[in-house]
Amino acid sequence: MTVKTYTIGELAQEFDTTTRTIRFYEDQGLISPKREGQKRIYSAGDRITIKLILRGKRLGFSLAESKELIELYSHGSNNQDQYLKVLEKVNISRERLLQQQADIDMMLIELDEHEARVKADMKSKNKNKS
């Protein structure tokens, strides 16, 4: 069975982005699609990489940061030294994400509070209309 591949247009549509953006990620060394003549052919792996990049983007990760993470996942650590560095990077990423979780939790609470305030306000105004 031949492996599933994608054109740049398909991926741009699927992820609601532009072909320019996808080519830019290639420029920055994040993906390296095969070629079929001139045309870029994206593998399932390329597709996943793009997905990771865009997810990182939603969390405010720069391309450089996403690249680091992706490379972290693809390169197994060879020696003890590399191994420790990998674990350290994992921990740094984790702490950042935990901080973001805390930030989100607070923002969600504040949104709820504000919504309740505004709704209560509206009710008391409607009373005075009688």
Place this chain on the structure above:
Amino acid sequence: MTVKTYTIGELAQEFDTTTRTIRFYEDQGLISPKREGQKRIYSAGDRITIKLILRGKRLGFSLAESKELIELYSHGSNNQDQYLKVLEKVNISRERLLQQQADIDMMLIELDEHEARVKADMKSKNKNKS
């Protein structure tokens, strides 16, 4: 009792940012500190606003987005029309945050998985050293 105030340097230190950044936020209309002669004097409210901006920044919010949220909180809705818009904005923000929560959850799982993989790898290598 006189109300607690802050200098720009104090706030920059507290939030681990620069005075340039704080002045920039003023430029963009996010804060409007009082003046004492030439010097900017920040109130407790100004300080909170800066805190909100920086929290938003950690989550990838642009200054314009943080500004919208902050204004959302400070302007109570006057009429029915405004009221509905406020609720809509609250919902949009909430959904974004929920998406980010989901993204973070997945990334944390992947980090754990990778860490486990790398650790297992290291163990099997150490076995072969005997």
Place this chain on the structure above:
DNA sequence: GCCATAGTTTACGTTAACGTAAAGGTAATG
């Protein structure tokens, strides 16, 4: 009186992450 420290304004510089336009190749379709 001088120096260090912290504040001020003005203004040009920088980086990331694409947008946009121009000019062209290729393949299916009416």
Place this chain on the structure above:
DNA sequence: CATTACCTTTACGTTAACGTAAACTATGGC
């Protein structure tokens, strides 16, 4: 066979969010 739909490369443009430098003011300590 001409049009339409995608693809390509090249290259200049744009925006956000500050950085950095220069030149000046105010203040407390020695």
